[in-house]
Amino acid sequence: MEVVQILQGIISLILILGLSPLFVGLVNKQKAIYTGRAGASILQPYYELKKLMKKETINANSSSFISTIAPLINLIAVAAAAAMLPISFARPLISFEGDIILFAYMLGLARFFQVLAAMDIGSSFEGMGAAREATFAVFAEPIFFFTIGSIAFISGFTSIYDIYHSIRLDNISFVVFIIVCSISVFILAVTECSRMPVDDPNTHLELTMIHEVMILDNSGIDLFLYQYSSYIKLFIYVILEASFFYPFAVQSYTLGIIIFVVVIIILSAALAAVETVTSRFKMKNIPHYLLFATAIGILNLLIYTFTK
């Protein structure tokens, strides 16, 4: 039994790590179609990662060892967070009471090192990007804790796997919470993964970037690590969102996987649609947007408190 669970966990992790570039490719392809273009193949992110691996890695003269280790730490931390996520009803590789905190701060650690490395290079651009990333992270963190946290509160569990699998459709308050939570998780995903309308992943304009500006000076394997970890990060949030819908599978593995795939495709379509028809916010308005998502989480808690 134990071995099977570990195997399932490993397979889940491999799936997450392997499929994450595909999701980005899927979003980009649909975005292209919506704007009337043919677009690159959905496998393009894989080709790009492969290309980056072959490129020479150059570090700025002014940078210290931080710049060298940060990309690797960043990827490992994100991968560790990915190992805590369930796919269908498989128990994730890392799962224990309270892993929700570890999950949040693994992503936090990844960001911390990325910000540190950006400041380490000493360019005014990167410093600016680091400041923005850190500022918006402050607003993004409460979203996670108020939404996932409120469900934890309601279910009484503190492990991501248990939280998700305690969701019962017969309890009407759960259904309300899930709908509300999936909105704020979507906003969280958009923010954390630097997508529209918070950040524009396709822009070439250094001065408007948040995430991209921090990795302007990276090249070769370092850039590969950063890019790959950003793909995984996006996929992590997509799975967070998809997991809300597992209860519909009623404990069947196959149904769970089908739901997983369907939700991912729907989400990629939604993300592409949002990125096509919205424009970016003014940078000073981003905190309002994030606070809105936090407010939704708080609302969840209030509903719970009053209906109890």
Add this chain to the structure above:
Amino acid sequence: MNFLTVKNGEVFYRNEIEFLNRNDFQDSVLNALTSGYRMIGLFPVDKKNPNKIVSILSDSVSSSLYIIGCEIPGNKLEFESFANQFPQTNYFECELAENFGYKPVNHPWLRPVRKQNIILGNQLYKFFNIDGDEVHQVAVGPIHAGVIEPGHFRFQCHGELVYHLEINLGYQHRGVESLMLSANPNQRIILSESIAGDTVVGHTYAHCSAIESMTDTQVNLRAQLIRSIAEELERIAMHLSGLGGIANDIGFALPAAAYGRLRTLVINSLAFLCGSRFGRGLFVYGGVRFDFNDENLKQIKGNLEIIKKDISAINDFFFSSTGALLRFENTGIVSKDFAVKIGLVGTAARSCGIELDTRIHFPYGAYRYFPVSPVTLSTGDVFARARLRALEIDESLSFISEQLENLPNGKIISDLNKLRINSGVISIVEGWRGEIVHTAFTDEEGKILQYKIKDPSFNNWYGLSLALRKTAISDFPLCNKSFDLSYAGHDL
């Protein structure tokens, strides 16, 4: 006053210009500036003889251009700067100082225009700098993250807020003005087509009408109309491309793609006419090289129909989107007062409420017979600059459709005479970006003695600096795109 008064494209003899002494020159120019004239040129008549300079001022009310000269003997090339009272002359004085070693006395802010390492005064130029613990500098360029022209931008920021932006250009300097003097006539047209790659028709038009005026060549009305239609096509194409760029800068993928699609139709129309999507090869001294025929007229009309049908839907979608409006409104404001003071021209000026359109105020070519209506907006923000371009597209579309229906007959090329000796001409054309001024002087053998080009970007870059004051640094790309200025046109 002792000004020589001419119209746009009116040829004059060099000896008609009165060369005053320094004090009288200063007084006359100050007087003219005080009565609301705008400086459009300040340079020596002969490149090799910097002692004799002319100042050209324009008055859009009387549609007149005023020329006054100054002869400063000896090596001490000095005059009292006008820039303290009239900031619009600032850049012209800097240019004169940089190119000919003039020293504008009491100049408030003498800085390099194109040669960054030149020594003006007695030391290398240092950037304006804000001191303090919490302020920081952001230096951008000259090499950028995207495939755009080179330019160096120095921001003085406090957090995300920009207090001051300094723009240093000159990385595209090719010496066009000097090349114009040494080039043979055929090369000159190709040269003027290359002044700014996005204003091929505008610059070539200005150049051709300057040379045609000086050779007393009459251009047939049909040729003039073809020129105007090409110019309006260029205007539409670049406005569409600019709007697409603005949409792209705020990450608004749908309109960006839609504007891009329409732009292709417009530049293809230009290609149907002359074989080049940017209008290269269309102009020739005395007229145009290509004529409308049934086939290309049909294609162009077909394209314009599609554009007319689609543009209003896209504009409605774009300018009613809350997200876009939030980004555009009250971003990068240049007040009318500032705009007048620094002498903005073209779309940037019209979006601040200044009525200034060469096609209307200094009419030339076909616009003398078939006027266009002026479009102005008053808020001076990114919204006004974007909206104005959308409105100008409509205006240009109706101009083209009207003229395509009523093309007069006639030959399209007239024979060119010889250049008049010892004369000069000022030719102004409203390019899509604004006022393009080409000034030419000939010597006693009928060769070109001086050729001076002023792209609208020369005036407007400083407007961008002002627009950025108290604006978030993350809005810079949007403001930049809304001005849509040329690096090559400025650097020459």
